[in-house]
Amino acid sequence: MILDKLADATRRRVEALKAQTPPEELKSRALAMDRGAFPFEAALRAPDIAVICEVKRASPSKGVIAGEFPYLDIARDYEKAGADAVSVLTEPDYFLGHPDYLSGIRAQVGLPLLRKDFILDDCQLYESKLIGADAVLLICALLDTETLKSYIGICDSLGLSALVEAHDAPEIRSALAAGARIVGVNNRDLRTFQVDLGNSVRLRPLVPGDILFVAESGIKTAEDVGLLRRAGVNAVLIGETLMRSGDKKAALRELRGMA
Numbered sequence: 725m726i727l728d729k730l731a732d733a734t735r736r737r738v739e740a741l742k743a744q745t746p747p748e749e750l751k752s753r754a755l756a757m758d759r760g761a762f763p764f765e766a767a768l769r770a771p772d773i774a775v776i777c778e779v780k781r782a783s784p785s786k787g788v789i790a791g792e793f794p795y796l797d798i799a800r801d802y803e804k805a806g807a808d809a810v811s812v813l814t815e816p817d818y819f820l821g822h823p824d825y826l827s828g829i830r831a832q833v834g835l836p837l838l839r840k841d842f843i844l845d846d847c848q849l850y851e852s853k854l855i856g857a858d859a860v861l862l863i864c865a866l867l868d869t870e871t872l873k874s875y876i877g878i879c880d881s882l883g884l885s886a887l888v889e890a891h892d893a894p895e896i897r898s899a900l901a902a903g904a905r906i907v908g909v910n911n912r913d914l915r916t917f918q919v920d921l922g923n924s925v926r927l928r929p930l931v932p933g934d935i936l937f938v939a940e941s942g943i944k945t946a947e948d949v950g951l952l953r954r955a956g957v958n959a960v961l962i963g964e965t966l967m968r969s970g971d972k973k974a975a976l977r978e979l980r981g982m983a
């Protein structure tokens with residue numbers, strides 16, 4: 725299954741990161757940074773459904789999405805188009821991402837930034853803070869409840885928000901037991917790559933109203949966003965649809981049903 729391959733590749737990157745910089749040094753440098761005021765969470769509490777726009781070059785399900793990849797222009801276009809936050813894929817092996825994409829975007833874009841990667845070790849949380857992330861993705865299928873809880877605690881100490889991703893009811897229960905303040909439901913089944921927006925709609929009632937709910941993956945039209953808005957979703961995370969659009973502003977207006 726793809727998650728096993730992603731986890732194996734991540735473990736190799738974690739070893740390389742630790743060989744490059746001792747974990748204690750990563751930790752002390754990250755903790756010395758300003759903690760901030762959790763801008764990612766604030767952005768998701770928008771009056772209408774918030775849109776997190778993703779900078780995504782390739783994916784395991786779709787292969788290369790963007791042959792040309794002017795990631796700074798893409799992120800700046802998202803900001804000009806009225807995105808609420810930007811998600812940046814930094815995973816190099818299957819998504820052709822890089823941590824430098826996030827730090828480069830941080831230098832030029834004022835929106836809250838989500839680091840989209842596969843976190844398996846606390847040193848990646850410190851690294852995420854150091855490269856300029858405001859939020860990280862924690863995936864229930866990769867982390868047990870105790871580890872999620874511990875990582876959310878580290879995120880809190882750094883001023884990072886944690887988007888805790890679930891795909892089914894047991895994973896939602898694990899996310900909530902770990903203290904997640906933002907739960908993301910992935911509409912893509914990572915075993916089959918089948919997308920079903922009904923997954924977010926069905927799981928929405930399991931998450932209390934004071935916890936932010938993000939619907940992730942496979943969102944293509946204003947009708948999709950409307951369905952999720954009516955289901956009480958706080959935010960949508962959209963990658964491929966926006967990446968394939970030449971006019972980000974028009975695409976975002978269209979998705980929000982404002983065209």
Ligand SMILES: O=C(O)c1ccccc1NCC(=O)[C@H](O)[C@H](O)COP(=O)(O)O
Nearest residue numbers: 783784785940941942943961962963964
């Ligand atoms: O996108 C994939 O193929 C994928 C495969 C395995 C693990 C994660 C994957 N995607 C990460 C994401 O969460 C999406 O990039 C994000 O939700 C946006 O999805 P989309 O709008 O469908 O590009």
